[in-house]
Amino acid sequence: MRQAHTVAQVRAAEEQAIAAVGDEALMQRAATGLAVAVADELRRRRGHTYGTRVLLLVGAGNNGGDALFAGAWLARHGVAVRALPLAEHPHAPGLAALLAAGGRAVDLPGAVGFDADLLVDGIVGIGGSPGLRPDAQQAVEALAGVPVVAVDLPSGVAVDTGETPEPHVQAEVTVTFGTHKVATLVDPAAAACGEVRLVDIGLVLPDADVEALEAADVATLLPVPGRASHKYTRGVVGVRAGSRAYPGAALLCVAGAASGMAGMVRYVGPDEVDSRVRQRFPEVVGAGRVQAWAVGSGGDDEAAAALAAALGDDVPVVVDADALRHLHHRRGPSGLVLTPHAGELAALLGEPRGEVEGAPLRHARDAARRWGAVVLLKGPRTLVADPGGRVRVNSTGTPWLATAGAGDVLTGLVGALLASGLDPFDAASVGAWLHGAAASRAGRGGPLVASDVAHALPEIVGALASEV
Ligand SMILES: NC(=O)C1=CN([C@@H]2O[C@H](COP(=O)(O)OP(=O)(O)OC[C@H]3O[C@@H](n4cnc5c(N)ncnc54)[C@H](OP(=O)(O)O)[C@@H]3O)[C@@H](O)[C@H]2O)[C@@H](O)CC1
Ligand SMILES: [K+]
Numbered sequence: 001m002r003q004a005h006t007v008a009q010v011r012a013a014e015e016q017a018i019a020a021v022g023d024e025a026l027m028q029r030a031a032t033g034l035a036v037a038v039a040d041e042l043r044r045r046r047g048h049t050y051g052t053r054v055l056l057l058v059g060a061g062n063n064g065g066d067a068l069f070a071g072a073w074l075a076r077h078g079v080a081v082r083a084l085p086l087a088e089h090p091h092a093p094g095l096a097a098l099l100a101a102g103g104r105a106v107d108l109p110g111a112v113g114f115d116a117d118l119l120v121d122g123i124v125g126i127g128g129s130p131g132l133r134p135d136a137q138q139a140v141e142a143l144a145g146v147p148v149v150a151v152d153l154p155s156g157v158a159v160d161t162g163e164t165p166e167p168h169v170q171a172e173v174t175v176t177f178g179t180h181k182v183a184t185l186v187d188p189a190a191a192a193c194g195e196v197r198l199v200d201i202g203l204v205l206p207d208a209d210v211e212a213l214e215a216a217d218v219a220t221l222l223p224v225p226g227r228a229s230h231k232y233t234r235g236v237v238g239v240r241a242g243s244r245a246y247p248g249a250a251l252l253c254v255a256g257a258a259s260g261m262a263g264m265v266r267y268v269g270p271d272e273v274d275s276r277v278r279q280r281f282p283e284v285v286g287a288g289r290v291q292a293w294a295v296g297s298g299g300d301d302e303a304a305a306a307l308a309a310a311l312g313d314d315v316p317v318v319v320d321a322d323a324l325r326h327l328h329h330r331r332g333p334s335g336l337v338l339t340p341h342a343g344e345l346a347a348l349l350g351e352p353r354g355e356v357e358g359a360p361l362r363h364a365r366d367a368a369r370r371w372g373a374v375v376l377l378k379g380p381r382t383l384v385a386d387p388g389g390r391v392r393v394n395s396t397g398t399p400w401l402a403t404a405g406a407g408d409v410l411t412g413l414v415g416a417l418l419a420s421g422l423d424p425f426d427a428a429s430v431g432a433w434l435h436g437a438a439a440s441r442a443g444r445g446g447p448l449v450a451s452d453v454a455h456a457l458p459e460i461v462g463a464l465a466s467e468v
Pocket of ligand 1: 013030125
């Protein structure tokens with residue numbers, strides 16, 4: 001599990017670690033990890049490190065200190081290193097180390113004229129407030145186009161929310177220390193990090209509210225049938241999706257539901273859609289008892305009735321698309337999963353779409369609290385929030401997954417996982433993980449359509465199940 005801690009949690013852990021090993025040792029661990037990552041990036045871009053050129057942007061605090069000590073390490077390994085101080089008193093021991101190793105301080109014209117291969121952003125880290133001060137902003141603009149390795153975080157992002165309300169650095173690589181921060185996992189700040197590398201500096205941390213499942217976590221949560229299982233103990237999922245106008249949504253939602261995670265799939269919908277579903281999926285049966293419902297994908301005007309019928313049964317329900325508009329009342333926190341994209345969540349909350357896209361974590365949590373539901377907010381990094389404030393960020397997927405009908409497959413899959421007995425938070429986050437992984441497998445780096453995702457699901461599940 002990858003966990004993202006808050007600044008307060010990191011500060012508390014830092015105090016403990018400093019009491020044990022001293023602050024110098026801690027900074028040296030961070031700086032050495034940073035230097036190795038910068039050297040890797042130089043090798044990746046230039047094929048070697050010797051004789052390459054690195055420019056450090058150095059702010060007032062320890063983030064600048066990390067950059068300076070890493071610069072000293074690089075200078076000792078044959079890299080030409082210059083530092084552009086953006087504060088009156090940059091970290092004194094770090095600056096002394098850089099100068100002793102052969103690095104030099106420069107002003108902005110000197111920095112631009114240095115023609116660096118890489119910038120190291122040591123302007124601010126977890127001590128920073130969002131935005132860049134004018135001199136930092138001016139430097140970042142003057143050096144635009146030079147690839148950036150960010151120290152701990154890209155400077156200027158909001159660390160604990162992942163929001164980017166002000167100008168900030170855009171990095172190719174972010175080397176973060178001790179643990180992930182919310183900003184390294186959650187968009188839009190995560191998109192400013194580029195590739196994130198975590199350097200272990202020996203912090204002991206509590207459980208975090210924001211986390212990301214990894215393959216091993218998903219394998220552990222996966223509902224795998226035992227020798228005594230039969231179709232009813234594995235769970236029956238009901239699908240009330242699609243409509244006369246959108247019959248394809250029924251097929252895709254059923255394809256997600258029939259990916260093998262539940263023991264049986266029932267479909268309930270308009271006759272002509274029902275016959276198409278049965279033709280395509282002979283294993284699907286009609287109305288009857290279910291352990292979970294998947295409702296709303298392509299539901300059109302029929303979504304309100306489908307939702308009311310599903311909510312009438314005392315089982316968990318995953319609510320998508322057209323059905324979201326008809327959610328008028330709260331249900332208990334245990335039974336409901338909502339799967340909006342940013343536009344649908346904006347409509348639900350009565351806010352502009354841009355607000356949701358700029359602060360997805362806050363809005364997903366707000367909606368989860370308001371509806372007493374698990375909210376799966378679809379996006380480049382899908383978020384799953386529960387009413388208590390816990391959040392899982394999805395790490396799988398491909399930009400090609402932004403394709404018509406992909407959400408319908410996800411709704412069916414989450415329904416099947418609910419029916420199999422996973423709680424709503426696990427069902428939604430495991431569903432999002434499997435869906436993204438299946439899309440990557442199906443597309444193999446290229447385009448895909450929604451039904452490809454459904455077809456790839458059993459292969460992904462099989463690979464995970466054989467690992468446990
Ligand atoms: N925690 C750990 O375990 C470890 C932490 N380590 C490292 O320490 C970093 C935290 O260091 P930190 O506390 O010194 O704060 P930091 O981020 O350097 O910046 C604060 C200074 O920046 C300024 N400033 C504020 N906002 C600004 C803005 N928008 N734009 C420009 N400037 C701004 C503000 O200055 P002032 O207001 O005083 O002028 C303030 O003094 C952490 O991210 C990691 O890299 C590792 O070495 C070892 C283990
Ligand atoms: K930084």
